[in-house]
Amino acid sequence: MGALVSARLAEYLQKTFPWITSDHIFFWPDSQITLYWINGDPLRWKVFVRNRVREIQEKTNRGHWNYCRGKTSPADKSTRGLSIHVLVQDDVWWHGPDWLTSQNLSFNNSADSEINETDIADELTKNYVPVMTVTEHCRNDFIDNLLSITNDYTKLIRIISYVFRFTANCRFPESKKFGPVKADERVCAENSLIRMVQEGKFREEIRDLKRGKGVSNKSKLSSLNIFIDENGILKVGGRLKHSKLNVYSKHPIVLPTNHILTTNILVYYHKKYLHLGAQALLYQVRQKFWPINGKHNCKKVIFKCITCAKNKPVLTSQIMGDLPTDRVTPNHVFNVTGIEFDDFETLSPGHFLIGRPINGIVEPLLSEIKETRLSKWQKITKFSQSVWKVWKRDYLCNLQQWYKWKFKVNDAKVGTLVLIKNENLPRTKWLWGRISELFHGKDNQIRVVNIKLPNGTVLKRNVRDVAILPTEN
Numbered sequence: 001m002g003a004l005v006s007a008r009l010a011e012y013l014q015k016t017f018p019w020i021t022s023d024h025i026f027f028w029p030d031s032q033i034t035l036y037w038i039n040g041d042p043l044r045w046k047v048f049v050r051n052r053v054r055e056i057q058e059k060t061n062r063g064h065w066n067y068c069r070g071k072t073s074p075a076d077k078s079t080r081g082l083s084i085h086v087l088v089q090d091d092v093w094w095h096g097p098d099w100l101t102s103q104n105l106s107f108n109n110s111a112d113s114e115i116n117e118t119d120i121a122d123e124l125t126k127n128y129v130p131v132m133t134v135t136e137h138c139r140n141d142f143i144d145n146l147l148s149i150t151n152d153y154t155k156l157i158r159i160i161s162y163v164f165r166f167t168a169n170c171r172f173p174e175s176k177k178f179g180p181v182k183a184d185e186r187v188c189a190e191n192s193l194i195r196m197v198q199e200g201k202f203r204e205e206i207r208d209l210k211r212g213k214g215v216s217n218k219s220k221l222s223s224l225n226i227f228i229d230e231n232g233i234l235k236v237g238g239r240l241k242h243s244k245l246n247v248y249s250k251h252p253i254v255l256p257t258n259h260i261l262t263t264n265i266l267v268y269y270h271k272k273y274l275h276l277g278a279q280a281l282l283y284q285v286r287q288k289f290w291p292i293n294g295k296h297n298c299k300k301v302i303f304k305c306i307t308c309a310k311n312k313p314v315l316t317s318q319i320m321g322d323l324p325t326d327r328v329t330p331n332h333v334f335n336v337t338g339i340e341f342d343d344f345e346t347l348s349p350g351h352f353l354i355g356r357p358i359n360g361i362v363e364p365l366l367s368e369i370k371e372t373r374l375s376k377w378q379k380i381t382k383f384s385q386s387v388w389k390v391w392k393r394d395y396l397c398n399l400q401q402w403y404k405w406k407f408k409v410n411d412a413k414v415g416t417l418v419l420i421k422n423e424n425l426p427r428t429k430w431l432w433g434r435i436s437e438l439f440h441g442k443d444n445q446i447r448v449v450n451i452k453l454p455n456g457t458v459l460k461r462n463v464r465d466v467a468i469l470p471t472e473n
């Protein structure tokens with residue numbers, strides 16, 4: 001009570017003498033227990049002490065409460081029965097203890113050194129639950145850890161429901177809950193999870209709404225007419241208030257873009273509705289949630305779905321390779337073949353195409369000599385040479401450009417899971433296996449791969465005949 005009266009007196013002094021601020025006022029109780037109460041959390045104490053400690057903490061600076069040993073306290077003197085003559089001459093009563101006016105005044109507000117639990121046990125409340133102060137950094141870590149437990153949304157909600165149940169059972173042991181998680185517990189867990197994520201991602205928007213201001217024009221949510229519902233969840237106000245849609249469709253819950261919770265919810269809907277496409281998935285999700293940048297997020301989820309990849313495999317492409325020397329060097333047909341000719345001369349297609357035996361001597365270059373100086377055979381030879389010149393000038397240069405397979409693709413790695421193209425089978429029946437070896441071309445790009453099937457067989461395939469499965473996660 002003495003501490004409370006002091007706190008009220010200090011408040012009165014500050015109101016009466018404006019030049020006195022809380023910085024100028026210090027308190028010196030001689031009760032360590034009182035000091036312990038004032039320095040502690042008011043919720044720890046029973047109602048009588050709690051209310052008084054709370055008032056003291058509101059009215060005064062908690063750091064200005066210091067311990068004064070009983071022997072030096074002038075307040076004690078009035079309770080010991082001093083005569084008026086002694087009191088008049090008592091220096092401590094009139095001027096306070098010596099240490100109070102000392103130049104080296106030491107402050108000691110850590111009263112708990114000589115306090116033990118039995119001293120404060122009478123005033124401790126039985127239902128005290130410690131309040132943990134969580135910084136923003138800890139909070140984000142906590143949510144990230146929570147979301148990393150599993151990527152199964154329903155399982156995550158179930159886990160959080162059990163955590164909440166455990167907490168409630170500890171607080172109220174007289175009404176413990178048992179058995180499977182109930183619908184209302186799931187709703188509570190889901191709301192809490194979404195609220196935590198929204199508070200992290202839409203901090204400015206929530207702050208503006210709580211202050212009664214509109215959302216900033218720079219916010220991604222400015223076009224959604226968002227509001228905070230009775231559960232503290234950010235929802236889309238939208239323009240469908242008067243429609244006959246259900247309340248979730250009219251006011252879906254806002255989800256941040258590129259967030260693990262959003263991804264998990266999209267994956268949950270994608271699987272629940274049997275691997276929907278992006279547009280249909282977005283439609284289904286918007287029955288309850290409004291993911292920001294929704295279509296992009298839906299496409300990302302579908303791109304990473306193995307079931308979808310197996311049903312619609314995208315074959316690997318590879319940049320076009322350099323043409324071999326034989327294809328870019330002027331030459332006659334059949335000059336480069338796998339066939340060996342015998343010694344005796346036979347009539348071969350070469351005779352018709354190049355006008356000479358296939359092993360005949362190559363004619364000298366005649367393109368610079370006037371035709372009037374040439375024999376008939378030389379004219380034919382000159383014409384043939386001019387054809388090759390045109391081929392070299394007009395056709396060969398066209399091969400420079402890549403018409404397809406324009407990019408280097410080296411996604412294939414040893415160990416990558418792939419589907420193997422087989423045009424005689426439907427896509428769902430294509431074999432799958434892991435790449436066991438890579439073969440590079442002269443340009444150092446992967447051209448051929450060995451694939452090990454589950455039964456141990458190894459197949460060699462062109463890299464363009466395999467479809468890589470999205471197994472990064």
Ligand SMILES: [Zn+2]
Nearest residue numbers: 275305307308
């Ligand atoms: Zn899918």
